[in-house]
Amino acid sequence: MTSSFVIGCKFRERVNELMTTDTSFPLELKEELEKILGKDEPSILSFRIARKLQKHLQKSGYPVYLHQLLEDGSIYLPPVEKPPRNPQLVARLERIKAKLANEEYMRITRNVNAQELNRLGTMADFGRQVRSVKAAVVTVFNFLVTVVATFACSYMGSQYLFTETTARVISAVIAASVVGLAELYVLVRTMEGELGEP
Known part of the structure; x- marks a missing residue:
């Protein structure tokens, strides 16, 4: 399940501008945002920090909304890690596949008689x-x-x-x-x- 955003250039510029101009910017939030902005692209912003930023913007009365800051960003989808396959399951699946293939072969060849020369005898x-x-x-x-x-x-x-x-x-x-x-x-x-x- 996703729990963060990938931020873009617009977010970087606006947040840097807000942090430098706003004196009432919370120090803890400022440190967390500086860590995120200091990283090379792609920078990931968690939902928790985004909520804190939104609360601060609402409290301070800024005419900037969070969705405007995140316009050029996207939702971060972490790569899905597939669990390793159980070797017993793999072996069982192979046996089942072989059995099904054999049954299919027998079904296809059930009316074929090796002794028959043709359909006449x-x-x-x-x-x-x-x-x-x-x-x-x-x-x-x-x-x-x-x-x-x-x-x-x-x-x-x-x-x-x-x-x-x-x-x-x-x-x-x-x-x-x-x-x-x-x-x-x-x-x-x-x-x-x-x-x-x-």
């Missing part, structure tokens, strides 16, 4: 899909190898029966087609079994 679903695609690729590759191998074996083996190339090719195509149809039949039956159909 998890990594386990992706693995099943990859195995399914892999099985399909292996089945198609196996079908193609079987048909090509049947064609090659039939073509090479038919040289003992047919001398003409055209007959050998036709017999190899017929053998490869029969084997291909048999493979497709087995494949379809296997697919039906995997899908749970009779």
